[in-house]
Amino acid sequence: MQYVIDSYKLGSVVWTETDLQCFTNALKYIIWQDRLNPSDNVDGTYKIGLSTSGWKQSDGWMKLTNVLNDKELFDICDAFNKNNINNINKNYPYIQFLANMTKFQSNN
Numbered sequence: 001m002q003y004v005i006d007s008y009k010l011g012s013v014v015w016t017e018t019d020l021q022c023f024t025n026a027l028k029y030i031i032w033q034d035r036l037n038p039s040d041n042v043d044g045t046y047k048i049g050l051s052t053s054g055w056k057q058s059d060g061w062m063k064l065t066n067v068l069n070d071k072e073l074f075d076i077c078d079a080f081n082k083n084n085i086n087n088i089n090k091n092y093p094y095i096q097f098l099a100n101m102t103k104f105q106s107n108n
Helices: 002-009 017-031 063-067 071-088 094-107
Strands: none
Touching: 002 017, 002 063, 017 063, 017 071, 063 071, 063 094, 071 094
């Protein structure tokens, strides 16, 4: 996802805002269909022991919040953070997660 976002920001004609919106919709309605306990995989499934840490969403997928200025996606991420803070802050992506949330808040 980071590659797609960077390519879009650099003006690549390969990835459009519509593509980013499709990825955002996949995140909102498939990956994060359970708003407080999102899946670990793009198809909506889980891997035992990895759920509720947000490790697959914090670097890349969450950045769609900022690229598209998507308040609904921010609210989903914020609710996830509040519900799973004990797992999130024990894992390495905590700083990435926090940075993405803070960047959105500072821009809005």
